[in-house]
Amino acid sequence: xxxxxxxxxxxxxxxxxxxxxxxxxxxxxxxxxxxxxxxxxxxxxxxxxxxxxxxxxxxxxxxxxxxxxxxxxxxxxxxxxxxxxxxxxxxxxxxxxxxxxxxxxxxxxxxxxxxxxxxxxxxxxxxxxxxxxxxxxxxxxxxxxxxxxxxxxxxxxxxxxxxxxxxxxxxxxxxxxxxxxxxxxxxxxxxxxxxxxxxxxxxxxxxxxxxxxxxxxxxxxxxxxxxxxxxxxxxxxxxxxxxxxxxxxxxxxxxxxxxxxxxxxxxxxxxxxxxxxxxxxxxxxxxxxxxxxxxxxxxxxxxxxxxxxxxxxxxxxxxxxxxxxxxxxxxxxxxxxxxxxx
Amino acid sequence: xxxxxxxxxxxxxxxxxxxxxxxxxxxxxxxxxxxxxxxxxxxxxxxxxxxxxxxxxxxxxxxxxxxxxxxxxxxxxxxxxxxxxxxxxxxxxxxxxxxxxxxxxxxxxxxxxxxxxxxxxxxxxxxxxxxxxxxxxxxxxxxxxxxxxxxxxxxxxxxxxxxxxxxxxxxxxxxxxxxxxxxxxxxxxxxxxxxxxxxxxxxxxxxxxxxxxxxxxxxxxxxxxxxxxxxxxxxxxxxxxxxxxxxxxxxxxxxxxxxxxxxxxxxxxxxxxxxxxxxxxxxxxxxxxxxxxxxxxxxxxxxxxxxxxxxxxxxxxxxxxxx
Amino acid sequence: xxxxxxxxxxxxxxxxxxxxxxxxxxxxxxxxxxxxxxxxxxxxxxxxxxxxxxxxxxxxxxxxxxxxxxxxxxxxxxxxxxxxxxxxxxxxxxxxxxxxxxxxxxxxxxxxxxxxxxxxxxxxxxxxxxxxxxxxxxxxxxxxxx
Numbered sequence: 015x016x017x018x019x020x021x022x023x024x025x026x027x028x029x030x031x032x033x034x035x036x037x038x039x040x041x042x043x044x045x046x047x048x049x050x051x052x053x054x055x056x057x058x059x060x061x062x063x064x065x066x067x068x069x070x071x072x073x074x075x076x077x078x079x080x081x082x083x084x085x086x087x088x089x090x091x092x093x094x095x096x097x098x099x100x101x102x103x104x105x106x107x108x109x110x111x112x113x114x115x116x117x118x119x120x121x122x123x124x125x126x127x128x129x130x131x132x133x134x135x136x137x138x139x140x141x142x143x144x145x146x147x148x149x150x151x152x153x154x155x156x157x158x159x160x161x162x163x164x165x166x167x168x169x170x171x172x173x174x175x176x177x178x179x180x181x182x183x184x185x186x187x188x189x190x191x192x193x194x195x196x197x198x199x200x201x202x203x204x205x206x207x208x209x210x211x212x213x214x215x216x217x218x219x220x221x222x223x224x225x226x227x228x229x230x231x232x233x234x235x236x237x238x239x240x241x242x243x244x245x246x247x248x249x250x251x252x253x254x255x256x257x258x259x260x261x262x263x264x265x266x267x268x269x270x271x272x273x274x275x276x277x278x279x280x281x282x283x284x285x286x287x288x289x290x291x292x293x294x295x296x297x298x299x300x301x302x303x304x305x306x307x308x309x310x311x312x313x314x315x316x317x318x319x320x321x322x323x324x325x326x327x328x329x330x331x332x333x334x335x336x337x338x339x340x341x342x343x344x345x346x347x348x349x350x351x352x353x354x355x356x
Numbered sequence: 357x358x359x360x361x362x363x364x365x366x367x368x369x370x371x372x373x374x375x376x377x378x379x380x381x382x383x384x385x386x387x388x389x390x391x392x393x394x395x396x397x398x399x400x401x402x403x404x405x406x407x408x409x410x411x412x413x414x415x416x417x418x419x420x421x422x423x424x425x426x427x428x429x430x431x432x433x434x435x436x437x438x439x440x441x442x443x444x445x446x447x448x449x450x451x452x453x454x455x456x457x458x459x460x461x462x463x464x465x466x467x468x469x470x471x472x473x474x475x476x477x478x479x480x481x482x483x484x485x486x487x488x489x490x491x492x493x494x495x496x497x498x499x500x501x502x503x504x505x506x507x508x509x510x511x512x513x514x515x516x517x518x519x520x521x522x523x524x525x526x527x528x529x530x531x532x533x534x535x536x537x538x539x540x541x542x543x544x545x546x547x548x549x550x551x552x553x554x555x556x557x558x559x560x561x562x563x564x565x566x567x568x569x570x571x572x573x574x575x576x577x578x579x580x581x582x583x584x585x586x587x588x589x590x591x592x593x594x595x596x597x598x599x600x601x602x603x604x605x606x607x608x609x610x611x612x613x614x615x616x617x618x619x620x621x622x623x624x625x626x627x628x629x630x631x632x633x634x635x636x637x638x639x640x641x642x643x644x645x646x647x648x649x650x651x652x653x654x655x656x657x658x659x660x661x662x663x664x665x666x667x668x669x670x671x672x673x674x675x676x677x678x679x
Numbered sequence: 680x681x682x683x684x685x686x687x688x689x690x691x692x693x694x695x696x697x698x699x700x701x702x703x704x705x706x707x708x709x710x711x712x713x714x715x716x717x718x719x720x721x722x723x724x725x726x727x728x729x730x731x732x733x734x735x736x737x738x739x740x741x742x743x744x745x746x747x748x749x750x751x752x753x754x755x756x757x758x759x760x761x762x763x764x765x766x767x768x769x770x771x772x773x774x775x776x777x778x779x780x781x782x783x784x785x786x787x788x789x790x791x792x793x794x795x796x797x798x799x800x801x802x803x804x805x806x807x808x809x810x811x812x813x814x815x816x817x818x819x820x821x822x823x824x825x
Binding site: 551557558560596602619667671673675678679 | 764
Binding site: 043046047048062063064067068077078153155156157247250251253254255256257259260261269271273282284285287290291292338339340342343344345346348349 | 388389390393394395396397398416420421473476477481482484486500570571572573574576577578590598599600601602629630631632633634
């Protein structure tokens, strides 16, 4: 895969060139908050920022998504009709996604599109129609721990193209065939640029001071981790809200519901969160995770043990640190995993 | 008394209560792992009590944890409580969720809690803050390449400016003595800003206020008043409030939750501190409590004897709008 | 609805079983004429009325909501309507604060003998809601999202 160069001055027009038939999006500051927003062709995206408060998973997994519509007029011409929702009309380019987020969606690919039977067409369609241009982190945050989670500030996993900021210009690395095609016209990078990028990578990786070991979590049996005594402390202050789940780029649970209005209706899926009491409530009245401790433990066990066991070692966390920043009671996932590993 | 001294006082009280067996647990705060956020902490013995701290970033309402312990397990709990938290405790006792004997209140006058979003906005939206420490009337904020002093009273949580009861209304012991009861703001002046708008303007302001809501329910879960076994949001037969991100569903949730707090909300601000999106969650409850003060001359949680206003009635209650 | 047709509001009307529902029945038996726009929903007492009902009506497309019960002092359950009175005060003030137009939410005390008052109130409520046009406040429309 090739290494190209793009000056920041020509970035806006290069991106506009990728636009046209595609919609462009990039992180932007709006009213003091960093969030993903449409990028007008001709405008330069932000190059210096930490990360958006909410992850970009909504591009592939909207918080509310209509799956199909139906009419239940049995006497009308149409009878009982179910209509699928149209696929995405236009492709997108997601510019300056951070490597942790890009990697996260690669992990979710393994879950949403596991095999022929379990293939989520809604997810797949949006993934296939998106070009991801990731921007490597030169200045990781104090809460980042991606290097402990099979990821890193300059990780290429999940991206089509990886940009490394070298000051006035960016090293542009093609990661996938789709990415290579997008950057084909750009000039080749010289060895000095490639070396500068490599050194920025080393510097960024060294700047990540948080380390979260997972070796014991990997080695131990599920029940040993499950029955560890520290869960009693972790769960005490948890509010069982959905903050961590909703800001997380790898959390993916949803609840499907039919909503009707007169003779018509739609089937929607909405984000759901395993911290909720209702999440596992059975129609019979039984709730296998009726106690708060069970639910809190579940989330960490799922992300750090069950997913790695079931998905060939991939971890259900990329170390982005959003939950650490946003948890209203400051439950720190780094601490929890260290206790799991202790 | 400054934070250091209050921290010491709280630790001593907690140690003593735990060593003597007066309480099974002391509910307070320990230092957070990120700047500008302390974390609720449950100390079960004098050693753990040494981790307790007090600062302007103790932004949760600890009474929220008094309602979540499984039945039969509550034992006796000591709670570090400033004015609003002590009023929440009074409210819970009034609503029979707690008995007075089950809680030992370690009272502290509130310094006025700080709003981390305001600090961030003042320093610069995307500057990384690595430390924020209170020094008297100032907050010293640090990060790579900057060190800034901010006046504390520029970055307090909204509700603290209009607090009418900084001192705890009930307590078993008081650490550090009482302070001025108010911060000087007049709540009725700011409680209902949309009153000056016409209906279309009000609806627009309302929808805009809650447009970033992600239905995480942090506001509900941080609130000590929300202890229903089955929240109305989770009812499905019928479904009162949809679970989608449709504006109708989001706004219905907020209206109904605010209404359920009517005559009970002490304006502690924990909901706003908990909200990950920085939403001004208090807009609706502020208006409701202003009406409750006006129509029923009542402010919740100030004393144990009175009946909550929506659980009682008087012959001369206003009804001019009823045909 | 075509442009030429006049707007006919749909009003969800919550009547307490003992007083207003009886008054409505008496109006019917007495052949008193009134507009057909109300959909009567019988509840045991206005004290049963939860704000969830009012919001559900608006969500489902009601243009107006009217709640009516026994006069204070006459409640079949002694004090249900007295609690309701406080609840209504808070609810009306809250909903109008967040943008519900005044004139869409109505309350009345109508006894089972007051057939004429019932007729007059139906007319009054229907005219008030009709003048405001279709209601969009909190309207849930499943066609709108994604």
